[in-house]
Amino acid sequence: MRLTDFFLRSDADRVVPPSGFTAQLTLLTAAAMAFLAVFALALSFATGRLADRWSEELARTATVRISAPLDQIGAQTEAALAVLTTTAGVAQARALDLSEEQALLEPWFGPDLPLDQLPMPQLIEIIEDDLGFDAEGLRLRLTAEAPGAVLDDHSRWRKPLVRAADRLRLLGIVSLALIAAATGAMITLAAHAALAANAQVIRTLRLVGAQDSYIAQAFVRRFALRALGGALIGTFLGMAAIALLPATSTGTVGGDSFLTGLGFQGLHWFWPLAIAPLAAIVAFVATRLAAQRTLRGLM
Amino acid sequence: MIEFKNVAYGYGGGDLLTGIDLSLQAGSFHFLTGPSGSGKTTFLKMCYRELLPSAGRLDIFDQDVREMSRDGVADLRRRIGVVHQDCQFLDHLSVAENVALPLTVAGRAVDGEDLMALLGWVGLSKQADALPPELSGGERQRAALARAVIMSPEVIIADEPTGNVDWDMSQRLLTLLVELNRMGKTVLLATHDMNLIRVAKQQVATRVLRISNRRLQAAGADL
Numbered sequence: 001m002r003l004t005d006f007f008l009r010s011d012a013d014r015v016v017p018p019s020g021f022t023a024q025l026t027l028l029t030a031a032a033m034a035f036l037a038v039f040a041l042a043l044s045f046a047t048g049r050l051a052d053r054w055s056e057e058l059a060r061t062a063t064v065r066i067s068a069p070l071d072q073i074g075a076q077t078e079a080a081l082a083v084l085t086t087t088a089g090v091a092q093a094r095a096l097d098l099s100e101e102q103a104l105l106e107p108w109f110g111p112d113l114p115l116d117q118l119p120m121p122q123l124i125e126i127i128e129d130d131l132g133f134d135a136e137g138l139r140l141r142l143t144a145e146a147p148g149a150v151l152d153d154h155s156r157w158r159k160p161l162v163r164a165a166d167r168l169r170l171l172g173i174v175s176l177a178l179i180a181a182a183t184g185a186m187i188t189l190a191a192h193a194a195l196a197a198n199a200q201v202i203r204t205l206r207l208v209g210a211q212d213s214y215i216a217q218a219f220v221r222r223f224a225l226r227a228l229g230g231a232l233i234g235t236f237l238g239m240a241a242i243a244l245l246p247a248t249s250t251g252t253v254g255g256d257s258f259l260t261g262l263g264f265q266g267l268h269w270f271w272p273l274a275i276a277p278l279a280a281i282v283a284f285v286a287t288r289l290a291a292q293r294t295l296r297g298l299m
Numbered sequence: 300m301i302e303f304k305n306v307a308y309g310y311g312g313g314d315l316l317t318g319i320d321l322s323l324q325a326g327s328f329h330f331l332t333g334p335s336g337s338g339k340t341t342f343l344k345m346c347y348r349e350l351l352p353s354a355g356r357l358d359i360f361d362q363d364v365r366e367m368s369r370d371g372v373a374d375l376r377r378r379i380g381v382v383h384q385d386c387q388f389l390d391h392l393s394v395a396e397n398v399a400l401p402l403t404v405a406g407r408a409v410d411g412e413d414l415m416a417l418l419g420w421v422g423l424s425k426q427a428d429a430l431p432p433e434l435s436g437g438e439r440q441r442a443a444l445a446r447a448v449i450m451s452p453e454v455i456i457a458d459e460p461t462g463n464v465d466w467d468m469s470q471r472l473l474t475l476l477v478e479l480n481r482m483g484k485t486v487l488l489a490t491h492d493m494n495l496i497r498v499a500k501q502q503v504a505t506r507v508l509r510i511s512n513r514r515l516q517a518a519g520a521d522l
Contacts (some may be wrong), residue, residue, distance in 0.1 A: 207376060211369070299372070
């Protein structure tokens with residue numbers, strides 16, 4: 001069967017009577033599933049971006065905390081900075097001043113915290129170059145030169161976060177697979193109902209010399225085109241809903257959050273356009289299998 | 300064309316038909332008689348492979364029916380026109396579309412003039428656009444006959460085509476079948492109507508088969 005015949009030929013369509021509620025069921029199912037698929041796709045992309053961003057940003061920064069008696073902090077800070085500036089993989093190392101430390105603590109303790117009266121540790125921010133540094137080697141050197149220095153390369157809390165984001169991305173992909181399977185199952189049920197309702201028509205067609213492929217084509221074409229139409233509607237509505245979600249505002253509180261980041265960026269907007277053809281393919285395969293199973297039961 | 304060799308058919312509770320030997324020759328005209336429930340319809344269904352024998356060998360157009368592919372069966376049914384007892388129309392299509400159905404499913408072009416000529420031959424020109432439920436019993440049988448012959452099949456099988464029509468209509472249908480036989484078609488007609496067989500014998504050389512006690516026999520000369 002040629003593709004043009006599939007879309008344009010109506011002989012086989014004509015000999016099978018209209019199938020009422022199964023047509024509406026297929027259209028509605030495809031639309032709802034496509035709508036959900038758009039969100040699952042957006043979830044997958046958003047979590048992917050989040051995982052990449054966390055992974056990239058956090059992987060390139062580290063902190064050295066100097067906890068020592070007040071009279072030794074200055075010396076140990078200088079010693080630690082000296083170690084860091086001679087460490088391969090460290091692009092930049094600088095000690096945070098009081099105002100920066102105050103800014104870090106402000107969300108928890110407010111702006112009036114008398115930092116100069118508290119025994120605060122000194123923080124040194126490290127920015128890695130592309131090659132990165134050997135964390136274990138650096139720790140040993142810091143212990144030797146500045147006993148109060150503790151290196152935190154963020155791996156302790158970065159890894160679970162990235163793992164969580166990766167799992168959310170996987171969840172999105174699994175959701176897409178489940179949506180495809182549920183669509184297939186629903187269309188199979190609708191196709192079975194249509195085939196059962198037309199059992200006498202199918203028997204008559206066989207008796208006047210119709211081949212199985214001819215009979216199956218009538219049902220397959222009908223269900224595939226309806227699934228395509230329904231999925232186009234659902235995809236359009238899903239993309240519109242995503243477009244209307246609040247946009248990400250980088251630099252503000254919550255700018256990197258999962259909720260405000262849900263959506264498509266750039267070329268990712270083209271991905272949902274694949275949902276409708278895929279729904280049609282799922283419907284094609286599901287209906288074809290259902291039709292073949294039914295026809296095999298006839299002589 | 301159709302050859303039964305020691306064929307039997309059983310539904311599970313014993314054989315309905317057994318020991319059937321028959322060879323239907325091209326251009327022959329056979330009647331099939333027998334009491335209700337004797338297996339006439341079952342026998343006819345084997346002839347167009349809607350049923351498979353449970354024993355023996357059945358060849359149709361020199362092919363063993365058990366060896367046929369599903370597409371092969373479809374091809375076979377394009378060479379055998381069948382008038383079913385219950386006609387079996389698609390009620391959402393017009394009479395003309397139903398009659399042309401074998402051409403449509405075979406992917407052949409339907410010539411409108413030929414179709415109208417065929418409908419005229421069976422006296423249904425005025426009913427061409429009607430839907431099957433709007434037809435009388437006789438009209439349905441004639442439409443079924445038109446559908447059975449539209450592919451110009453080599454064999455025509457009719458299962459009680461005169462069962463629900465009056466005597467005049469029965470004779471008219473018989474005349475159509477006799478005309479087809481004179482054109483060289485093989486005809487196999489199942490009927491209870493002995494008068495119809497007597498009338499047919501005056502018009503064409505026929506052979507009468509009778510199913511009795513699960514076996515197919517040549518009927519006596521008293522017919």
